[in-house]
Amino acid sequence: MRHLNLALPACILLVTVPALAEGVPLGPEAWPALIDAHLRDLDRAFAADPGADQVRAPYQKTVRHLRELREHLVVKGFATTTASAWITAANRTWQLNVSPVDGTETIFEPDSTVLAPASSPTIAAIRKIRDSIASQITVPVALDTFKTRVSRSSDQWGRFYKGVVLQEYPWESFLNAGLDWRRSALDAPPDRQWRLLHPVSGLVAYQGRSTTGTASTAILGLEALGLQWYAEDDQRAYKATWGLSALFTLKGPGDASNGYGLMGTYRDFKLGVKWGRLPDGRGTSQVILSLNLVQYLQLKGDQGLSTAIANMGQ
Amino acid sequence: MAKECKVLFIHGIGDGKADFAxxxxxILSDKHKAMTGKALAPSAKVPVRYNDLFEDFRKAPKDGLQEVRPFIQDAAVLEALQDLQGSGSFAYTHILDVLLWRFHTYARNAVIERVASTIEPFLPGVIQGTTNLVLVAHSLGTAVxxxxxxxxxxxxxxxxxxxxxxxxxxxxxxxxxxxxxxxxRPPSPSRCRPPLATADSDAALLHYFTYRNLYDPVPMVDRFRPDWREAVYHETTLRSWGPKGVVNPHDLATYVQAPEVYMKLLRxxxxxxxxxxxxxxxQEIQNATQAQxxxxxxxxxxxxxxxxxxxxYGEKASPAAFVKLLQALVIAKIL
Structure with a gap:
């Protein structure tokens, strides 16, 4: 924690309290003594206040909050997560609030301790103490907490939405979101998604038995039901990793029936195996590759696949 | 020390154009100038947009359709697909936006995070007491x-x-x-609330202002009416029609041009x-009534x-009242 490193000896408190409010942060070791000095100043101001009765409530509340803060720092010590969280929460106690309704200045909300009348020495002392506590203790700690929290969050949901949700078909997307309705924006996005009736295209790269003898036929199929896993890559973009789906393909030329099988995914590549029947009634199996996998394999020099890609859809 | 003012506008349904605010x-700047002689600093205005997330959903999945398109021979089907992705109809924008917000967990979370992360850079100023952050939301933006x-x-x-x-x-x-x-609704309501009691440490706001146009059918479906303390919760009911000849009781500008709204906003x-x-x-309310x-x-x-x-129906809000009001707007050829 930054403030421990910046700690200075408590003897620096020999300077006056107003000077402290304007000076550099003292560090946690000096905080209890700083609070003691504020308590003394406040008592003096209240004792000398001709309208003390009018400002007794804010005086008492300030004393209570100062003592509470001191007790917390001394008893629990600052160098604990609990104390840091407590001071962050206490930040709002010492926040100066200007009402957007009538301009009334308050602290210690929601109790609405009004910082008036301005002429009161007690109120003037409370204002100085507030500024000092805020600048020396609560605001620096709250800003540290804020930075920690912000670095933890970094629009993870936006990246998930772009990398995963927008790659799904609407029915898949609504299905996944509906099944996952309890996941709030506070939670991390899921690492897997259902696939449902997801159209896929590919090329038959291998056929067990064939009447036409034509491999590399382009086919259209559906990932009927499956699961797809995702993970963030080095650039924190969501990418598909592994997946497995039940595959359904439409009857193509040279087939006597629709096909059924399995399709696996690894990153952008898909590889499937399907079974169907030939017109002569014999069963046949086929290996199907996604187009990008085919393109990858083209590097191996398979001209037959290149031709099939070029002829797709014609 | 004077605080720097930042006004964040969060848009409503289908109103995510860059200049929506x-x-x-x-209106605010003109009124400010009329009453103080000075215009508002343009840098104070910060429009917060999230509609592009919904627009992207309408265009998705680009990659998937690209893959399937070569297999579709029927020109009509291709055209229909094209239309579906580029449609700007009311049903395909406003209604889908609401469906996405209400029922699509992931779209909803992405929108929430987008708006939260847009507010985030202004928070150090609020923590240090140097920024006066005013958040103005309209319609769907209020839920967001x-x-x-x-x-x-x-x-x-x-x-x-x-x-x-x-x-x-x-x-x-x-x-x-x-x-x-x-x-x-208790027992665990949203933390976007003013302090409900003296020990409400979860509340995130000091003051909550809400405005309802009596003739606006949208909030009528299920009225926002918490039993929060009057000291910190400020509800205003308007009877505002919008600019002369352009009757739109739901419009953002219709709300802001009401003196009850712009005066509270400027304050x-x-x-x-x-x-x-x-x-x-x-006085402004009286002037506006006379000018009507x-x-x-x-x-x-x-x-x-x-x-x-x-x-x-009185002040009671109900889906039935909403339907009747909608019918009235259709009859009057406003919708």
């Missing part, structure tokens, strides 16, 4: 802002500070509340309680129908 800002503030508070990103004020115009935070965080933004005093607000003049035939017809409806 321009008309409202012009409610959830985004809850996220910031629950995730510790508010770092213990209070947000000074939110202004919710055409508040639908109740109508479109999510399944997890109720807008105000909240400038913390100037002399130029924008409550007495001045009363005679209604056009359409306005007169609509007023007649609505007045009868409001007399029938």
């Amino acid at each position: 321009e008309a409202a800002w012009k 802002l409610t959830e985004s503030i809850h996220l910031l508070a629950a995730d510790g990103r508010l770092a213990g500070c209070w947000l000074p004020a939110v202004h919710m115009l055409a508040n639908v935070a109740k109508v479109l509340e999510g399944p997890l965080i109720p807008a105000y 909240s933004m400038t913390l100037d309680f002399t130029a924008f005093s409550k007495e001045r607000e009363i 003049g005679a209604p056009t035939p359409t306005e007169a017809k609509l007023r007649e129908i609505l007045t009868a409806l409001i007399a029938q």
